[in-house]
Amino acid sequence: MYFARRALLAVLAVLFLTLPATAQDKFITVASTTSTEQSGLFKHLLPAFTRASAIEVRVVAVGTGQAIKLGEKGDADVLLVHHKPSEEKFIAEGWGVKRLEVMYNxxxxxxxxxxxxxxxxxxxxxxxxxxxxxxxxxxxxxxxxxxxxxxxxxxxxxxxxxxxxxxxxxxxxxxxxxxxxxxxxxxxxxxxxxxxxxxxxxxxxxxxxxxxxxxxxxFNQYGVMLVNPAKHPHVKVELGQQFIDWIVADAGQKTIADYKIEGQQLFFPNARKQGS
Amino acid sequence: MSEILSAFSIAFDLIVSLDRELIEIIRRTFLVSLSAVAIATLIGLPAGAVLAVVRFPGRRALVILINALMGLPPVVVGLVIYLVLSRSGPLGFMGLMFSPTAMIVAQCVLIVPIVTALSHQVLRELYEEYREQLCSFGATLPQMILTILWDGRRNLVTSVMAGFGRAVAEVGAVLIVGGNIAGVTRVMTTTIALETSKGDLALALALGMILVVTAIALNASAFLVGDAAPARQGG
Structure with a gap:
């Protein structure tokens, strides 16, 4: 009995005590769409950003409608979504700071x-x-x-x-x-x-x-927005802005363009001409 | 059909190659669900014992309620926990949204009724058997509760493992409150859902097989520990 119980306790102890120490201290939560997650783009894009900035990006992949809801509730720092009218409404209502175009497919x-x-x-x-x-x-x-x-x-x-x-x-x-x-x-x-x-x-x-x-x-345009800290003071403004700056700059844009499956490019960076 | 066959070979490859990501996910899965079960056990077993031993007005209604709550729909639980833990919710200041802790909370809510109701079932019968003897010894209420919990421990393993089964198999609630974030809140069931979404049915099925096998192994070890315990008074 004692042996069996101790063996089980030992297994549990190993399980609990070896909690992953790999997670970065600094992280942001990005609400994005299933298309960016399920196409494998994030798996390609985010490690490059984390290497450059030491910021971990935690992606919650849902539909654009739900992602915008998460932003309004303050459960994400940054949104990366693809429905311009909804995004502009999000900005107009003051939930987001600014909308930048990132890429299209x-x-x-x-x-x-x-x-x-x-x-x-x-x-x-x-x-x-x-x-x-x-x-x-x-x-x-x-x-x-x-x-x-x-x-x-x-x-x-x-x-x-x-x-x-x-x-x-x-x-x-x-x-x-x-x-x-x-x-x-x-x-x-x-x-x-x-x-x-x-x-x-x-x-x-x-x-x-x-x-x-x-x-x-x-045509399917993706935009990126920082959730407005005026509405949600806990939003990680600095880290979130670093992510946005990186993804619209050359490094991020090139990483997006580099993502290919069977030789086909999936997303086309177009952060050049910045609108509102 | 080809998917089912290739699922076996993919599952085999994943296990043999000790795929790091997979091991992380399995560990996270068990970490979350075992934490939830531990908390649910600490609440559910004493609660079940109290319901079995103590007579108080409304006891029957409470038992019926707890039995009914065994069927709580996970999505509803997920949604409610989300609204509570969201930054805009009453406990938003704790910043628990999209964390393993939020998933543990959701699983706890789902399985406390199961552990409570099933242990009540076990302990009520045991108490019927013990009542006269305990009364003749002049046992106090806490003593009675401790006695039936101890003597019923082997059957209580089933109650606890039923709770674990629900927790580890659950996908709706943890998807909402965890967000299925890679490396943080992604567990076996949410990975399987994701791979199914991607149309990679063989990989999804392979992961499903691994989940079932690991759950069986855990159940088996729990029962072995239970059986190794010396049986007292035929308990």
Whole structure:
């Protein structure tokens, strides 16, 4: 009995006492989107920043809508998200200090290779969406108020096609992140809108392939913002600003450009022309 | 099908190569869940014993409530803990959001009812058996509670391990309050959810297998310790 109990205690002691001492003392919390995390960009980008600055970056990857909520509540120091109207509203309401553009990629429409709506090769995304609606081909929507979800909803809205979680029947709102939505789309199968980064790094494609790409409307800009210390005094202004300065400067921009999967660049740095 | 097969070889490779990141994640998983279980045990076992021994008005209602709380939905618990620990919440000043501590709190809330309800179940039967004897010895209430806790210890292992099972398998609550931050709050279940999101089903399944195997190993060692304990009065 004593031996067994002591053995178990010893195991527990080792487990508890060898707490990782590797964590940096200085860290910031960045609320960002699933696309930047799930595409592997952060795994490539953040170690470079930590090496340069000795600041650890803790990323909470959620949809843009939720990331902005985390910023408003003060649970993050920096936001790196991709829905310009939401970001500008965040700044206008005083939750953020300043919005800087960091990088872009683009959205692609993916769908089953059987292509029931016959849209493969169309370059006008609005025309493609209209055909999907006309042929009542199954569409899988994120439905999670993420940047991708909002971008998709804007295209439907501009076409005057009413879609929501209550229908029409061919329109399926999943309420999930990009990866799970692609997993589901491959099974249904359905058309869906994905950011290119997540798509390139996604492994369970099934019958899905890119059907529409290259339209100006599919441009996907990422912005970075420091949460306003006037609203949340505990925000790590100095460390957060160091991260922002680094990511929009040459070092960060080059690291973003260097990230490739199978030779394809996933994100394109464009911090040069700084807007508001 | 190919995913299931390759999951086995990936799991094998990960274990054989002692993948550092994986070992970190496994250790963090057990650190968080065992802490939660330790706290839940300190609360749940005495609470279960008191419910078994002490008669007080509202006791039945309380037992029913605790039984019902065994089914608390993790996402709801996660959301409530988030709102409490958020910087804008009542305990925001503690800065616990997105930390392992927040995850321990969430798991605790989920499993205290389980440990309490199950140990109450065990101890109530034991108390029925012991009551006359204890009364004839003139045992005080604290003595009675200590006696049934001690003599019921082997069966109580099951109550505690049920709590551990829920804690270690849980994903909804720890995802919300932990944030699945790599190297800080990423545990086995949130890693599995992430890899599933990335469409890497084979890796996700491999991690799942490793989680199940380690949980079995921990359960087995807990029962071995329990069995090695000298049985007293058939307890």
């Amino acid at each position: 683009d959205f692609v429409v993916v769908g089953p290779d059987s292509d029931p709506a016959k849209i493969k090769g169309i370059t006008d995304v609005s025309a493609a969406f209209r055909k999907i609606a006309e042929t009542k081909s199954t569409w899988a929507s994120r439905g999670d108020a993420s940047g991708t979800d909002l971008a998709e909803k804007e295209i439907w809205q501009a076409l005057g096609i009413a879609v929501s979680k209550s229908g029409p029947e061919w329109y399926r709102e999943l309420g999930q992140g990009m990866g799970p939505t692609l997993n589901t789309s491959a099974q249904l199968p359905a058309y869906t809108l994905s950011d290119r980064g997540t798509w390139i790094s996604f492994k369970n494609r099934g019958p899905l392939q890119i059907v529409v790409e290259g339209d100006q409307k599919l």
